[in-house]
Structures are given as C-alpha cells and as structure tokens.
Amino acid sequence: MSAKKTKESKAEKNFENIGEALTTSEQFLEKNQKSILIGLLIVVIAVGGFLAYNYLYKIPRNEKAHAAIFKGERYFQNGEDSLALFGNGNDYIGFESIINQYKGTKTADLARAYAGISYNRLGNNEKALEHLKKFKGGDLLITSAVSGAIGDVQMNMGQTDKAITSFLKAAKESDDQLLSPIYYKKAGVAYLDGANYDKAIEVFTQIKEDYINSPEAQEADKYIKQAEMLKETK
Helix, strand or coil: CCHHHHHHHHHHHHHHHHHHHHHHHHHHHHHHHHHHHHHHHHHHHHHHHHHHHHHHHHHHHHHHHHHHHHHHHHHHHCCCHHHHHHCCCCCCCCHHHHHHHCCCCHHHHHHHHHHHHHHHHCCCHHHHHHHHHHCCCCCHHHHHHHHHHHHHHHHHCCCHHHHHHHHHHHHHHHCCCCHHHHHHHHHHHHHHHCCCHHHHHHHHHHHHHHCCCCHHHHCHHHHHHHHHHHHHHC
C-alpha cells in the first residue's frame, strides 16, 4: 500500500473516531439533558446568591459597622472608656452594641479589641479577658496589641506565668524594632516579679543586643543589675 493511501486510511479512521465520539456525546447529552440543566441552574443560583449576599448585604453591613465605630475610636483615644463602651445616648451606640449588631464583620471584631482594652483600663479584668480572647485578628499590629493587653490583664489578676507567655507572644507577633522591645520589657519585669531572675537577665540581655536603638535597651542594664542583685540574695 502506498504512503498516500496509508495516510488517507488513517485520516478516514480518525474521522470515524471523531464521529463516534460526537455521536456518543450527543447521546449522553440527550439522555442526561434534564440532569445537566438542573446542575447548571444550581450553579447559577449559587453564584447569584453569593453575589447578592456580598453586594446587597455584606458590603453595606460592613460599611454601616465602620461608620458606627468611628466616634467610639475617638472616645477610646481620649480615654473616655465608658462612653466608648456603651455609647453617648445620641449618635453613637457603643462598642458593646456594635459587637452584637454587626456580628461577623471585621469592625465588630475590632470593637472587641477596643472593648477589652477599655474594660482593662476601667479595672474590669473579667470582661476585658472575655473580649480580648474572642478577638480573631488579622492586622498584625492590632493582634500583637491584643496579646499584650491580655498580658496586662493577667498581671493585674496575679497570673504572672500566663502574662509572660502573652507578652512574649506579643513581642514575636509585632516583630518590630519599636514595639517588640516594649513587650519583651513587660516579660522581663514579669520575670522579676515572679523571682525568675535568670530569665529576666536573659530577656533584658536580648533587648540590649537585638534592639540596641530602643529606649528599652538604654535601661536594660539597670534591670539586669537588679536581677543579679536579687539573685545573690535569694
């Protein structure tokens, strides 16, 4: 058989195979047309539902929550914690109401962080921990601030070991030349308070070596000497 006839024969077979495949596909579509249409309809409804939820409910709700917290942030920054928490009875509803009314939004989560710190400043350790521990986070600076605030509350409650864990966590989360030494210093002071002088020396030495330009590094030697003296008299 010539090469030309061989090529023609192969081409004919390929066309036959394609034809069979098309016929099989047509038969499949005919047989399963109803199921396919139902499946496509489900996909369309699901996508449409997601878009409607996102643009008609979720985004407007987030925008309302963001507008609601604006004045609370001002009260918080001014140290007016009761107003920040419970509102002014007029045009601001308070962090507590924002948390309840806008559950699931990032703003409500942020309101938890503010509320926890406000309760801490008001001396309500239990409510402070309740809010701070429910904070989900996202922004690294806020997350580290919350961990540090949890440490402050735990120190107020006499839970020194837990506070140290929280301060060290905050220092690592912030990973910042300005913020990390602040949290490490809190951990070092807590070690001193708990009479763990070796650990205190270790932490303040770390501050001195790793954060040399920080204010905490400038006073590290003072704490190291204090720990050494207390260790000798122990």
